[in-house]
Each structure stands twice: as C-alpha cells, then as structure tokens.
Amino acid sequence: MTPFFQNKTNRVWFLLAAGFILFNIWNVIYNIPMVPDQHWAQKIFYVHVPSAWVGFLSYFIVMIAGIMFFVKGHDKWDDVGLAAAEIGTLFMALVLITGPIWATPIWGQPWIWEPRLTTTLILFLIYIGYFMMRSFGGHAERVRRYAAALGIIAFVDVPIIFVSVQFWAPEIQSHPQVEMASQPPGILIPFLLSLGIFTIIYTLMLKFRIHVIKIKNRNVADV
C-alpha cells in the first residue's frame, strides 16, 4: 500500500489544510471583532461550534457506515466507521473542553446542564462504551457487527436525548451560538469560514485514519 503522503493529492490537501488552520487562528485572534459583553470568551466559539459540527457529522458517518456494513457486508465500511468514531470522539472531547472554558467567565461556573453540552456528554459516554467494546469485546468479526449496530443506535438516540435534556431543564438557556445567524457579517462570515476549514481538516483526518486502519488490518492479517 502506498504511503499516504506519497499521493500528490493528499500532500496538496495537507498543505492547504495546514495553511487554513494557521489562517483561521490568525483571523480569530487578530481580525474578527469582539462581541460586546463577551470579549475574548466569545472567540472560543470559532473552535467550539465547528468542533461540535464535525463531531456530530462524524457520528452521522459512523451510522451510515454501520448501515452500509450490514447492507454490503464489506469490511471497508467497518474501517470507515471506526475512523469516523475515533475522530468524532476527539472533536467531541474538544467540545467538552471548550464549552466549560467559555462558560466559566460567562456563566460564572464551568458546567451547567446546557442541553447541547449535556447531549454531547451523553454521546461521548456512549462512544467510550463503543471503544471499550472495540478494545475488549473479543471475537473480531462479531465486534465489527456490534460496533456497526451501536453506531446506528447511538445516532438514533441523539434527537431523543436532546429533546429530553432540553425539557428536563427548560430554565437553562441554550448557548448563544444559536444567534450566530443574526450576527453582523464581520462575525458571521469568519464563523462560517471556520466551519468550512474544520470540515476540510476533518475530511483529511478521516481519509488519513482510514488509510492507517487499512494498513493495521493488513498487518494483522499477515501475522
């Protein structure tokens, strides 16, 4: 199997993604105007929201890969599911870290049971279970099927979790990120740009991780 970075397209995408990341950091710190009342704390939204978007997108891909694995029965869908689950959980962890960083100066405490954060936490815990199953579930072929099923169940549960958590504590308001659409272009456009850049980074990471998993599986098969 050709090394990932020997492929010219991958190299170009990697360089582009690296450039985009650096530009995004520069843009967020120096260029984007401050939101009144929130100052520097608000800037974390340019990382927090795109991480959440990419995390949920990734878990959606885990579900699709699970369905495809059952329908087509091909192991490549298991590789896609595993790679997406790993990267999705990484971004979800980022959401759970950046959320409290924003909340501490704004709400005065790192954690309140905000519906989106709570849903993220529950989903994160489900995926910890998913990786435990992957790691010590035993029989490899069965574990693949169980993981595919779990990926489907976890995503199906997301809207139910979100609705129940939202009604559970209605006095807790959602993040002001929902008001992003009504922000002036100086804030909205960089925010959308950040979303796009995170999606590009995610796509590259996913492609790379699938490549690594394939090599790993081939080495295991050779042994």
Add this chain to the structure above:
Amino acid sequence: MFFTLLKKELFIEFRSREVTLSMLVFGLSIILAFAFTTNVSKVIVANYVPGMFWIMVLFVTVLGVHRSFAYEKEFDAFSMLISAPIDRGLIFVAKWISGFIFLTLMEILVAIPFFKFLLIDFPPDPFLAIGTTLLINLAIMAVASLVSGIAMRARLSEVLLPVLLFPLLSPVIISATKISAGIMAGDPFKLWQIWLLIILSIIVIFALVGYTLFDFITEE
C-alpha cells in the same frame, strides 16, 4: 413463533426463578441502601422518591437482562437458537416482552416495601401510576434487550452492558422520573404529557430498530 419463543423464556424463568428472584433481592437491597443514606426523613426522601425508584429499576434491569441472556450462553444455546429457521427479530421481541414481564413482576413485589420502608405515601392516582409505569418498563426493556443482545456475546459482557446501557437509557430515566414526580405531586396530565410522548417515541423507535438490527447482530 413469537409465542413459542416467549413461552420458552417464561418457562425457563418460572422453573428456575433466577431472573425475578435476583432482581427482587437486589431491589430490596437497594431500598435498604436508600433508607440508610437518607435517614428515612419524609421531608428529604419525598423530593427524591421518583428518582430513587427509577435508579433502583435501572440497576435491577441490568442484573435481569444480563441473567436472561446468560442462560443462552450456557451450552451455547443461543447459537442453536439462531440456527433455527426463525425470524431473528422475533427473538428480540420475545426477550423484550419477557424482560418487561419480569421487570413488572419485580416492581409489583418491591413496590410495597419501597413505599413502606421509605415512609412515603402511595401516589394519589394509583391507576395512572401503574399505567405509566408499564409504558416506562416497555421503553426500558426495549433499549435494554437490544443493548444486551449486543453485549451478551462480547467478552466482559457484564462490564459492557451497564457502560453501554446507562447513557443510552438517560432519556428514559429523565422521562420516567418526571412522569412519576408529576403523578406523585398530583400534577395535571398537561404538565407531564411531553415525557409520556418521549417514552412512547422510545418504545416505537427502539422496537423497530431492535427488530431490524437483531437479525444482523446475531449473525454467526
């Protein structure tokens, strides 16, 4: 075929009484722990009763479904079951309904000690409480049967089952607690109907997902 499978589940249980007995004793032990940790003060306990009841049910459910699937592991009975020419989705439905029956049985037996030991009054409308509890049991067992179907044949299933089940059941536990709190407080239906809708959605969604996925999960 469904009734044959259900009969098999019930027949095994009524002969050994392993599932219901272990659920019952475990449930009583949890009540005891609750009593000791709250000093059985009516003022303190009253606020937490609905949550306590459903926490107990959650723990007992894990024990029950694990035991129910553990039967099948012995002598590799599950492999023989799935090699039979039957719709595997029906195995899930049979596990779900039998689990629901065992859980309901356990709750019937444990309800009086729960209320009496913790010095709580019975709900003002017992029929409403029973009806909603039955629906919640259906929801809990729909999720639990599906997850235990996944965890059962994995290594370390006794660890994986609660780790996977508890977060997946969080909407059920939230809804169950809110419904019970509403009924205990005598709140009008309008105030807690949303939770009942969530429970009904969980029953429908997990019944369909479980029925569809069980065929793939149990492939050899």
